[in-house]
Amino acid sequence: MDTLTVLQRIVPELKDVLERRYTLLRAVRTFGPVGRRTLTSELNISERTVRSELDILRAQGLIETGSSGVRLSREGEIVLSRLDEMARKLYDLAAVEQAMAAALKLQRVIIVPGDSDADPGVKRDMAQVTAAYLRSILRDGDILAVTGGTTLAQVAESFPGESFNRRVTVVPARGGLGEDIKIQANTIAVRLAEKLGGSYRLLHAPEDVLPCYVEQILREPRIRDVIALSRRADVLLHGIGTAEEMARRRGFDDETTMDLIARGAVGEAFGYYFNAQGEIVYTTASVGLRLHDLANIARVVAVGGGRSKAWAILAVLSTGRCHVCITDEGAARKVMRLKARTQIEGGVTDDDQDWD
Amino acid sequence: MDTLTVLQRIVPELKDVLERRYTLLRAVRTFGPVGRRTLTSELNISERTVRSELDILRAQGLIETGSSGVRLSREGEIVLSRLDEMARKLYDLAAVEQAMAAALKLQRVIIVPGDSDADPGVKRDMAQVTAAYLRSILRDGDILAVTGGTTLAQVAESFPGESFNRRVTVVPARGGLGEDIKIQANTIAVRLAEKLGGSYRLLHAPEDVLPCYVEQILREPRIRDVIALSRRADVLLHGIGTAEEMARRRGFDDETTMDLIARGAVGEAFGYYFNAQGEIVYTTASVGLRLHDLANIARVVAVGGGRSKAWAILAVLSTGRCHVCITDEGAARKVMRLKARTQIEGGVTDDDQDWD
DNA sequence: AGCAGTGGGACACTTTCTGTCCCGCCAGGC
DNA sequence: GCCTGGCGGGACAGAAAGTGTCCCACTGCT
Numbered sequence: 001m002d003t004l005t006v007l008q009r010i011v012p013e014l015k016d017v018l019e020r021r022y023t024l025l026r027a028v029r030t031f032g033p034v035g036r037r038t039l040t041s042e043l044n045i046s047e048r049t050v051r052s053e054l055d056i057l058r059a060q061g062l063i064e065t066g067s068s069g070v071r072l073s074r075e076g077e078i079v080l081s082r083l084d085e086m087a088r089k090l091y092d093l094a095a096v097e098q099a100m101a102a103a104l105k106l107q108r109v110i111i112v113p114g115d116s117d118a119d120p121g122v123k124r125d126m127a128q129v130t131a132a133y134l135r136s137i138l139r140d141g142d143i144l145a146v147t148g149g150t151t152l153a154q155v156a157e158s159f160p161g162e163s164f165n166r167r168v169t170v171v172p173a174r175g176g177l178g179e180d181i182k183i184q185a186n187t188i189a190v191r192l193a194e195k196l197g198g199s200y201r202l203l204h205a206p207e208d209v210l211p212c213y214v215e216q217i218l219r220e221p222r223i224r225d226v227i228a229l230s231r232r233a234d235v236l237l238h239g240i241g242t243a244e245e246m247a248r249r250r251g252f253d254d255e256t257t258m259d260l261i262a263r264g265a266v267g268e269a270f271g272y273y274f275n276a277q278g279e280i281v282y283t284t285a286s287v288g289l290r291l292h293d294l295a296n297i298a299r300v301v302a303v304g305g306g307r308s309k310a311w312a313i314l315a316v317l318s319t320g321r322c323h324v325c326i327t328d329e330g331a332a333r334k335v336m337r338l339k340a341r342t343q344i345e346g347g348v349t350d351d352d353q354d355w356d
Numbered sequence: 357m358d359t360l361t362v363l364q365r366i367v368p369e370l371k372d373v374l375e376r377r378y379t380l381l382r383a384v385r386t387f388g389p390v391g392r393r394t395l396t397s398e399l400n401i402s403e404r405t406v407r408s409e410l411d412i413l414r415a416q417g418l419i420e421t422g423s424s425g426v427r428l429s430r431e432g433e434i435v436l437s438r439l440d441e442m443a444r445k446l447y448d449l450a451a452v453e454q455a456m457a458a459a460l461k462l463q464r465v466i467i468v469p470g471d472s473d474a475d476p477g478v479k480r481d482m483a484q485v486t487a488a489y490l491r492s493i494l495r496d497g498d499i500l501a502v503t504g505g506t507t508l509a510q511v512a513e514s515f516p517g518e519s520f521n522r523r524v525t526v527v528p529a530r531g532g533l534g535e536d537i538k539i540q541a542n543t544i545a546v547r548l549a550e551k552l553g554g555s556y557r558l559l560h561a562p563e564d565v566l567p568c569y570v571e572q573i574l575r576e577p578r579i580r581d582v583i584a585l586s587r588r589a590d591v592l593l594h595g596i597g598t599a600e601e602m603a604r605r606r607g608f609d610d611e612t613t614m615d616l617i618a619r620g621a622v623g624e625a626f627g628y629y630f631n632a633q634g635e636i637v638y639t640t641a642s643v644g645l646r647l648h649d650l651a652n653i654a655r656v657v658a659v660g661g662g663r664s665k666a667w668a669i670l671a672v673l674s675t676g677r678c679h680v681c682i683t684d685e686g687a688a689r690k691v692m693r694l695k696a697r698t699q700i701e702g703g704v705t706d707d708d709q710d711w712d
Numbered sequence: 713a714g715c716a717g718t719g720g721g722a723c724a725c726t727t728t729c730t731g732t733c734c735c736g737c738c739a740g741g742c
Numbered sequence: 743g744c745c746t747g748g749c750g751g752g753a754c755a756g757a758a759a760g761t762g763t764c765c766c767a768c769t770g771c772t
Contacts, residue, residue: 001434001435001438002359003358003359003360003442004359004363006435006438006439006442007360007370007374009416009418009435010374010377010378010381010413010416010418010435010439011370011373011374012412012415013373014363014367014370018363018366021366021367022366025366033718034717034718035717035718035719036718036719037717037718038717038718046761046762047761047762047763048760048761048762048763049760049761049762051719051720052760052761056368057366059368060365060366060368062365062366065719067718067719067768067769067770068717068718068769068770069717069718069719070718070719078357079357079362079365079366082357082362083362083366390748390749391748391749391750392749392750393748393749394748394749402730402731402732403730403731404729404730404731404732405729405730405731407750407751408729408730421749421750422749423737423738423739423749423750424738424739424748424749425748425749425750426750
């Protein structure tokens, strides 16, 4: 029985307060100098409460108040990082990371506490951790290929603004898909390049295209060049999509979607749909990096969280093409349960009972 | 920065709650099945608050409510013992114990957190720890000699009632002193013998006596026998008195008291007054065990706490006659500071500045 | 100059806490 | 076998703390 457990036992109300302030501190860390109303709308805490809590945290010297809002003080950063460690310890995430890396033959797994499905703050944390990881591995002259998606968009946003003195070329690995400009690979590449202080290329092509036009598009020099560049990437950062979500984004009709589901598709990446064993069950004619290209890339980093994405994560990681996975606790634990189950039963079973 | 420190930082109000409940739990442990009004009068917490807190602790399963009041549940005992450990760790008492043992050449030092001067609960804790220590060292057939004093009286009271199947003879090491029956060595010996399930002897003699009568009294067979028995004790448990307090109990007049102070007397034991170096500066003609008798006793245990007794403790332990000291944090830390200072300056200095 | 976002003041309203009763119950002592 | 002292629980008003919701003046950016 460790310290925290004992404390929670004799001071049960500690949990609420602790969680609230931890959330608040993380939000302050993420949003930089930020005001109480922004925090209120971002978190699920009323304005007055945010205010009271900030007063306390300020009195403790953990945050500082500038003209444009509050931000973490130096000490606040230290305390918060200790809180991060505590959360990791509390949920024993290091053990889950190792187990998951072993089970899925990954070089490294990074898990942030929480569940993106339940708490948007967790997705932000995941994005920040991913950004920090990128900073730690990117070297001068590296080529970084990125895909689209909401998670990766957040990674780009939460990249710290401080200058990063390594010249990195960011190249989109996939064409454009859907109408939301924020989550396009192109946009993310630009944003990341800005934050990294590097250069970028744009892939002026749609992601989903009729099969008959694919070859024609790929002959286009500027497109061909960008794709070729992405094949030579040193690091590939890609999101993980659920089969349903990606079918929707691609505007699949009901029939095709039903077909996908019938084939056992649960995850998507690079225009391929995979079943839980990581086998390709459906292929789209698409523009951008393809699965076999990944074999030449030294470091393939998959990012995605939320327990609703667990099947998709399991599927994509099971392809054996990824080296690193950054996810959250909700997803990771479910992935491990699913993995154990599919190994025993040798197939996909009903999902529902896992939503406890 | 450990868990508790971090938590106290982001949840500063934790301290109050934690201390209150810890105090409450300790009181429940000490007073066995006890009601809320008794707790109220014993601690400095209002009835309503005690009630609310007890409700919470009960909801947590840490205490149980019987017909005669609340008592610790099995789990409560476990949690409370973990809290004890935490308190010790928090104040790094193990380190102080070792430092003090080394500085004063003691076999063992046991320190309980807190300060008896500020919190009567600490004195109870000290008494309980002493009782537990006694239980752990007393062997079948042992002779236990005890002196008087408020602290030792509390040790006897807080001795657990459970049968202790080792035959121990408890013998008072000092004669009667003053009017308070509870703190006489005789009373304490009886009480302890009852709790231990052993036998006892009584010393029917006054402690302070005119010098001319001492020899006469010592010729009395029943008195002589008891004193002889105490000389052969296996364990001696004795309190530590401040020079001022013991002068008052002996009814010294102002002149004698001034004389004592002028000689640098700060501590008292066995009718001797010591200066800070442990040198005898005043001797009373008294009935009971004398200082030189201690040389033959295998285990001399000194008990006393509260920072106001620090000088006295330093003095008595400096005689080099004690093997074990049980005290509290307030006293221990001050003793160590005084020890360091007197070693440097080679003498006694003003005490006041130490009351921070 | 306008705007969007900031902190702080204010204040009424709600919830929680707290002090202080009273009551009926039960066990241990006479 | 009754008495009494200590027990828990109910109750309730008043105090204190917390909360929702305004307004206002300021500032940095566009």
